[in-house]
Amino acid sequence: MASTLSSSAVLIGMTGCGPDPRMSVEQFIELQRRFEDKAPEPETAPPDYSAIDRLLGPYRVGPGDTMTVTFSGTDLPFAPTVTARIDREGNLSLPLVAPIKVAELELEDVDAVIKAAYVPGIVKDLSVHTEVATPETTRVLVVGAVQLPGYTRLRRTERNLVLSVVLAGGVTSDATGRTTLRRLRRPGEEWRFDLTDPEQVRAAMNLEPLENGDMIEVEASPRAVFIGGLVNAPGPLLLDPGVEVNLLQAIAAAGGLRTDITPREGTLIRRMPDGSDAMVKINLDKLAAMQSANLKLAAGDVLWVPHTVETRIQDWINRNIFLRAGATVNYNVSGIEFMNRHELQGGRAGGGSLEDSFDPFGFLLRNQALQGLSNP
Template identity: 30%
Template structure:
């Protein structure tokens, strides 16, 4: 909570590193002589609808689209394994589609056994575990040309990745481990896992093991992925990926001074409110409120505290913006 001194907001409670405060009446806060005390902001006047948000059932909207998206460097690093190895090794339970050009009798769709083998006409049983599709094509071509055909043209397509799994955890309808049934994108895997529940936060993470042994975690803005349909965020999913959808977390705003119900407001981190909305939730201003002398106390990630003067009259009349995360405060956890 914020307590108010004679002239300034001077203290922030340990639970809130950031807080919004209405200036208290003129007898306690020095204000312009022409400060209006006659007009009060009602909750209806204070509330300002968010612009540009498109609701998606079961998905929390992110006001203002302010959550950062992944940097190009982070995306490139996460997708590097895809560029380095365009094909995944064959494993047990994979479904292979094998075609030999102009010899349809040899075309087969086969499931790799638990031992990592397949059985084909003319060639019998052979081990394929650990081979990429291109390596298997080369091996089949060599075997057929050595024993039966001249310069055979062989193609191998991995139709289902039965051996490849992806885990989806957190705030989804059906958390669990899912088989990679062919190539999959992030949206496809999320849909298979039942979509995001209403308690989902504003950012999800794709966690991927890297060739050097460590792992990368790429944040994905849920609003940009689902509402704005940013194609750059609909990443191709690799076997072994973990898609983590954290629950939304509360963040606290403290409003004190010349409002009808001062105190703590609890909001969700993915749904930041604006100054006008915070005042509305606090019951609106009293008749003694100094609308031109509002102070926002905010503490940054480095621990320094700043005081931001705000003219509420200008915001009400549209001359100053009423932006979430600009005039609104965040909890200690958010600013780390």
């Protein structure tokens, strides 16, 4: 028996002997601080806001727009209201005058050029009012963490990634801000932006106008932390927006640590802003004694309570050996199962088990013996 236990301990001890890749809690807190305090890099050239100004400024008409033109004056030789579409060349055709170039003009400027075409050659006094009856639109697909996923129609001055997301109802509460643009007519070309960064918003608005069929995907953050390993109820812990959970709360939500063995450490895995994964070693004894920082978890975090040499030995003993009152008993089935299976005990009357009859405090004695093995 002793040789079997020793061999198993050696085999278990040989696993996981490499260097520990995890950082300490203190190192992790410092890493987080560096990301929070990271100053933006100075710009090497003045920013170009011309494209943004055009997008956010007054609407400019263009090919495909259907215009309604209303004339006011005396003795008009044509109907007071005319509806016409701007052709591919950007020209608007109206009665009695040659096609008028109106593409890329604001509505007030369209009024002026139409009036100039009629006055004074055709009429001496004229007022003109134009409006866009039906704008030419571009249809793009917006999916992911937006309020209204699906096809979104964009007017001429709205054909950019940022306004596409806005017109899709804006982002949801679980959006990360990371957004990907895929061009339908340019396979393999992808643009990625973080819409929480003003500089990247500016870059997104300076892209070439979107085209029909382009797809925009807004990434959603997982609204859960994932807890696994040596806990009683491993699995995802779903979080409502704005809810904060710390390490102790997460372990409690997972049913607590297993009590048949003694887990002493955990691993927190978090995706950092630069895309790297930080692995943090958590001392569970210090955490329970409030001698270590009770870190707040973020959506997407993984908290894993792994086996150690100590817990593997304890687990092996639990499965193969049952210690009671200083005596060692060896059998072919799991100790607890054997001691509690009625049919293997000769059908004793009165209910209960051998453990109940002869050692009601056997569990405590066994744990005391295990502590002696793990702490010689």
